[in-house]
Amino acid sequence: MATQRARNPRGEGARLRDEILDAARLITEEHGEQAVTLRSVARSVGIAAPSIYAHFPDRDAILDALVDEAFAELSAVISAARAAQTDPLSSLRAGCAAYVDFAIRRPHQYQLAFGDRERNTSPRASATAAFEGLVNSVQACVEAGASSSTDPFGDAIAIWVALHGYATMHASRPAFPWPATDTTLDRIVDGLAGLSASPSIRPR
Amino acid sequence: MATQRARNPRGEGARLRDEILDAARLITEEHGEQAVTLRSVARSVGIAAPSIYAHFPDRDAILDALVDEAFAELSAVISAARAAQTDPLSSLRAGCAAYVDFAIRRPHQYQLAFGDRERNTSPRASATAAFEGLVNSVQACVEAGASSSTDPFGDAIAIWVALHGYATMHASRPAFPWPATDTTLDRIVDGLAGLSASPSIRPR
DNA sequence: TGTACATCAGTGAACGCGCGTTCACTGATGTAC
DNA sequence: TGTACATCAGTGAACGCGCGTTCACTGATGTAC
Numbered sequence: 154m155a156t157q158r159a160r161n162p163r164g165e166g167a168r169l170r171d172e173i174l175d176a177a178r179l180i181t182e183e184h185g186e187q188a189v190t191l192r193s194v195a196r197s198v199g200i201a202a203p204s205i206y207a208h209f210p211d212r213d214a215i216l217d218a219l220v221d222e223a224f225a226e227l228s229a230v231i232s233a234a235r236a237a238q239t240d241p242l243s244s245l246r247a248g249c250a251a252y253v254d255f256a257i258r259r260p261h262q263y264q265l266a267f268g269d270r271e272r273n274t275s276p277r278a279s280a281t282a283a284f285e286g287l288v289n290s291v292q293a294c295v296e297a298g299a300s301s302s303t304d305p306f307g308d309a310i311a312i313w314v315a316l317h318g319y320a321t322m323h324a325s326r327p328a329f330p331w332p333a334t335d336t337t338l339d340r341i342v343d344g345l346a347g348l349s350a351s352p353s354i355r356p357r
Numbered sequence: 358m359a360t361q362r363a364r365n366p367r368g369e370g371a372r373l374r375d376e377i378l379d380a381a382r383l384i385t386e387e388h389g390e391q392a393v394t395l396r397s398v399a400r401s402v403g404i405a406a407p408s409i410y411a412h413f414p415d416r417d418a419i420l421d422a423l424v425d426e427a428f429a430e431l432s433a434v435i436s437a438a439r440a441a442q443t444d445p446l447s448s449l450r451a452g453c454a455a456y457v458d459f460a461i462r463r464p465h466q467y468q469l470a471f472g473d474r475e476r477n478t479s480p481r482a483s484a485t486a487a488f489e490g491l492v493n494s495v496q497a498c499v500e501a502g503a504s505s506s507t508d509p510f511g512d513a514i515a516i517w518v519a520l521h522g523y524a525t526m527h528a529s530r531p532a533f534p535w536p537a538t539d540t541t542l543d544r545i546v547d548g549l550a551g552l553s554a555s556p557s558i559r560p561r
Numbered sequence: 562t563g564t565a566c567a568t569c570a571g572t573g574a575a576c577g578c579g580c581g582t583t584c585a586c587t588g589a590t591g592t593a594c
Numbered sequence: 595t596g597t598a599c600a601t602c603a604g605t606g607a608a609c610g611c612g613c614g615t616t617c618a619c620t621g622a623t624g625t626a627c
Contacts, residue, residue, distance in 0.1 A: 163623055166570055191614060201572050203615075212614070264473070269464075269529035276532060307536055311523075311544045315515070318522025325473035328480060332511055340515045344548040367590055370603055395581060405605050407582075416581070 158199035170208040172198050177215050178222065178262075185261045186216060186268075216265065223266040224279040227255050231283060241293035242300075242348070248290055249316055249342050253334065256320030263324075267317060287313060291346050302347040311345045362403035374412040376402050381419050382426065382466075389465045390420060390472075420469070427470040428483040431459050435487055445497035446504075446552070452494055453520055453546050457538065460524030467528075471521060491517060495550050505551040515549040 161168045176197040180189050191212055195202040209215050234251035238244040256263040266280075288309040294300035302308045319337060322329070331337070342348065365372045380401040384393050395416055399406040413419050438455035442448040460467040470484075492513040498504035506512045523541060526533075535541070546552065 160570055160622085163569060169570080190612080192612070200570095202613095203573085203617090204571055206615080207571075260473075267526075267529070269468070269525065276530075307540065307544060310536065311519070311541055311548065314522035314526045314541070315519035315545065315549075316522065317526055318518035318520065319515075321473065321525065322471075322518045322521055325471070326480075332514065336511065337515055337518070340511060340549065341519065344515065344551075345519075345544065347548075364589085364603055367602060373603080394579080396579070404603095406580095407584090407606085408604055410582080411604075 166207070169198070169200070169204065173205055173208055173215065174218055174222075177219055181219055181261050181265060182259060183261075186219075186265045189216060189219075219262070220266055221277065221279075223259075223262040224277045224283075226262070227252070227266065228279045228283045230255050231286065235286070235290065240299075241290065241297045245287075245290040245294055245346065246339070246342055248287065249312065250335075250338055252316050253320050253338055256317075257323060257334070260320075260324040263320065267321075284309065284313060294346060294348070300347045308346055312342060315341045315345060370411070373402070373404070373408065377409055377412055377419065378422055378426075381423055385423055385465050385469060386463060387465075390423075390469045393420060393423075423466070424470055425481065425483075427463075427466040428481045428487075430466070431456070431470065432483045432487045434459050435490065439490070439494065444503075445494065445501045449491075449494040449498055449550065450543070450546055452491065453516065454539075454542055456520050457524050457542055460521075461527060461538070464524075464528040467524065471525075488513065488517060498550060498552070503552065512550055516546060519545045519549060 173194055176194050177189050180193055180197060189212070191202045191205050194215065195205060205215075209218075231248045231251045234247040235244045238247050288305050291300060291302055291305040291309050291312070295302050295305060316338075319334075319341065323331060323334070377398055380398050381393050384397055384401060393416070395406045395409050398419065399409060409419075413422075435452045435455045438451040439448045442451045492509050495504060495506055495509040495513050495516070499506050499509060520542075523538075523545065527535060527538070
């Protein structure tokens with residue numbers, strides 16, 4: 154692939170940065186972050202590996218940029234899903250569904266963002282914002298009388314980790330006899346956000 | 358470490374297999390599975406790398422043995438924790454607590470067992486047994502009148518993935534303001550096993 | 562209008578590293594005669 | 595009791611690989627005079 158590549162016109166060298174990022178994103182999507190090497194990216198773009206250094210100081214900087222992208226995209230799809238609903242309860246459910254949908258649709262991006270990397274020492278602003286959105290969403294359900302939660306922060310944590318666990322297990326153990334995603338998802342959200350008296354009998 | 362090592366007496370060559378496994382287990386515990394290489398294991402044992410081939414066909418066989426060990430240990434601690442309780446409700450809670458405790462105490466072993474490895478195509482018997490134990494535990498709570506669950510299998514899935522999510526997130530994001538483990542754990546189990554009317558007001 | 566020069570967008574060869582794995586071997590210990 | 599031999603428990607050197615990174619460079623394009 155990309156056997157001959159026209160060099161960018163003078164003054165447009167920065168375009169290569171985007172090409173590198175596009176290639177790295179695609180490799181991550183298809184093969185996971187460990188497949189993103191300077192050489193694999195360079196091969197995919199059609200350049201020599203050292204050319205990357207004009208745009209990124211090292212391999213980690215590329216992955217860092219991809220993590221930022223992933224968090225931004227995740228935040229965006231959650232916000233959009235929430236905004237499409239009118240009541241707080243539907244909004245909470247839609248946001249959670251969007252989170253899991255992203256994790257399942259783009260498992261390697263999700264893994265890049267939420268995996269146990271050393272990079273995770275500094276939390277991303279967009280990740281923090283997304284979590285606060287979840288807390289607020291539970292709180293809104295309480296205020297609307299749809300939730301009996303007395304600790305939206307703690308309940309949001311429970312919901313968040315449960316969604317995360319579902320997404321990662323679902324991706325890594327395809328042989329398991331999973332029920333439909335909606336079923337498990339509703340059970341998690343309803344059970345952990347104080348939306349019903351019992352987990353198996355859900356109001357809907 | 359292990360600068361001089363006495364070779365095993367004649368007929369006792371199989372002992373080296375255990376030494377290799379011990380070293381690999383220790384390396385996994387301390388640095389994660391990616392640090393387990395034939396050369397790192399050999400260095401740790403005090404042998405030449407090719408000596409490993411007399412006992413394991415390749416690197417993956419070592420990791421496979423470690424996965425078996427991890428599942429066996431996890432099953433054992435869960436069973437022990439359950440058996441120490443007399444009523445079904447305490448037993449369910451104790452089993453879940455033991456699961457998370459193992460995952461937090463030995464994050465790299467847990468990751469080895471439940472990470473998204475290609476090796477996961479064939480489910481381990483001990484893993485299946487442990488999950489069935491969880492389903493039965495929820496069922497026992499229903500029969501004892503402690504749970505209102507109408508679908509123990511589905512609820513066990515929800516509990517399992519939530520515990521998994523908590524364990525992995527807790528390990529990978531130490532900077533997050535986590536509440537006490539017991540708090541979140543009880544909320545997950547109670548909320549998803551039909552043990553209370555609302556997640557924040559738990560009966561205990 | 563022509564030419565010297567600076568800048569830009571890259572390249573190609575090479576480095577040292579750790580890895581899994583193969584190969585021919587070594588030296589101690591037991592056993593058959 | 596002595597000796598040839600088989601077996602056992604390993605070893606040391608080497609292979610090819612892909613990696614991140616460094617280095618000196620090339621060739622096209624614009625600009626100053």
